[in-house]
Amino acid sequence: MNHKSRGFMAIDMAYICMMVLPLLLLITLKVLTNAPAGGIDIAGADIYFTLPMPIQNLPITESQVNSLCVLITILGLCLFLTHGITSGKLLIRHHVAEWIVEKVQAMVDDNMGKYFSGFAPFVTSILALSALSSLLSLLGLYPPTSDVNIVGGWALFVFALITYYKFKCGPVQYMKSFGEPVPFLAPLNIISEVATPISMAFRHYGNVLSGSVISVLVATGLQGLSKVLFGFLPGFLGEFPFLQIGLPAILSIYFDIFSGMLQAYIFAMLTMLYVASGFPADLYEKRQLKKKLVGGN
Amino acid sequence: MLEIAIAIILGCCALGAGTAMIAGIGPGIGEGNAVAKACEAIGRQPESRGAVTTTMLMGCAIAETTGLYALVIAILLIFVAPNMLVDILMGIVG
Numbered sequence: 251m252n253h254k255s256r257g258f259m260a261i262d263m264a265y266i267c268m269m270v271l272p273l274l275l276l277i278t279l280k281v282l283t284n285a286p287a288g289g290i291d292i293a294g295a296d297i298y299f300t301l302p303m304p305i306q307n308l309p310i311t312e313s314q315v316n317s318l319c320v321l322i323t324i325l326g327l328c329l330f331l332t333h334g335i336t337s338g339k340l341l342i343r344h345h346v347a348e349w350i351v352e353k354v355q356a357m358v359d360d361n362m363g364k365y366f367s368g369f370a371p372f373v374t375s376i377l378a379l380s381a382l383s384s385l386l387s388l389l390g391l392y393p394p395t396s397d398v399n400i401v402g403g404w405a406l407f408v409f410a411l412i413t414y415y416k417f418k419c420g421p422v423q424y425m426k427s428f429g430e431p432v433p434f435l436a437p438l439n440i441i442s443e444v445a446t447p448i449s450m451a452f453r454h455y456g457n458v459l460s461g462s463v464i465s466v467l468v469a470t471g472l473q474g475l476s477k478v479l480f481g482f483l484p485g486f487l488g489e490f491p492f493l494q495i496g497l498p499a500i501l502s503i504y505f506d507i508f509s510g511m512l513q514a515y516i517f518a519m520l521t522m523l524y525v526a527s528g529f530p531a532d533l534y535e536k537r538q539l540k541k542k543l544v545g546g547n
Numbered sequence: 548m549l550e551i552a553i554a555i556i557l558g559c560c561a562l563g564a565g566t567a568m569i570a571g572i573g574p575g576i577g578e579g580n581a582v583a584k585a586c587e588a589i590g591r592q593p594e595s596r597g598a599v600t601t602t603m604l605m606g607c608a609i610a611e612t613t614g615l616y617a618l619v620i621a622i623l624l625i626f627v628a629p630n631m632l633v634d635i636l637m638g639i640v641g
Contacts, residue, residue, distance in 0.1 A: 449612055456615030457608075463622065516608045 253334060253341065265333060268326030272319035276391050279315070295397050313397035320382050320394065324375070350374065361519070362526040369522065376404070377518045384458055384510025388502070395510070396458040398451060405447040405454075408521045412446070415529040419537065423530060450520060457513050461505030469498050549640065556632045564624040570617030577610040 252258065283296060295312040302308075331347040351370070354377070358370045380395060387393040394400045416424050428439045476493040585603040589596050 452619055453608065453612050453615055456619050457611070459622065460615070460618050512604060512608060516605060519605060 380514035574614035
């Protein structure tokens, strides 16, 4: 396949559009629905509309729409990175794709062991989803990770995975795992089991939310301060918040980029560690061996 | 009378939020310890810098969790609780 051919370029453009268009759509939606508010504006996700449901009405919120658009963007990114990877001639983006796959595969193999080596795509998707969701705040959009419902959903999903792998050796073994190391600690073990998804969700959402709250507070404080300091200037100059230039950007590097990336990494890391540690690997291997021996006879 | 009741609700929410954030001391001390030990470890074995840094960041983020619980409670107390409590009060008064 020729990388310079018309058809290849056209499909490339389509993938790039798939990456960029959802974000542009979100920005337009945000501009259309949000009136610029003065003063401190710390609100949750906007509710676009409500679907009537039998038990309770289902509100479609900004965070749901944003995270769906992030999913489409990630799909476009993956298609773009791997487009034409089998044609023999490797482009830079193919090397990037390979690098990502190798890094995550090495991470999964290091932390989970070879039984879970198939977990790499799942971990990559959690990483990409969480990181890109947090990075949405760079575009001025509402980051879905600062909504506890979205992150709580991911945490519940991870909790289901953990429980599934704990059940691998049968329900009796699952019940037994609560009585370790001594049986009367069972209530504490149950509490810590329930605390896993809650702490995962709160850790991620609290970090992102606290970042945005602190950013807004600092920006508002600087606006007030510059009004006090430069208020005597005539006309437009008196209104202009000079002090807001610079400092909020430095805070944003920490809160939006570093913190978001770190939380994505930690969420993926904790997923791997919890799933791998909940799985009774030795016992499972022994049983498989026994089954094989019985089957052989 | 109603004004005083609402003022008490708002004031108590703010006090509660401030008191909840005392929990920030714990993660501060803990993360400080973690970073100090990581610096020592890197000083002793500079070649293990990468592994030490990742493990330290991971540990710091987990130590931060208790502080974040307090933060979530404080945010709820400031932005969610007053409206809810005032609504309940209005419901009682009628």
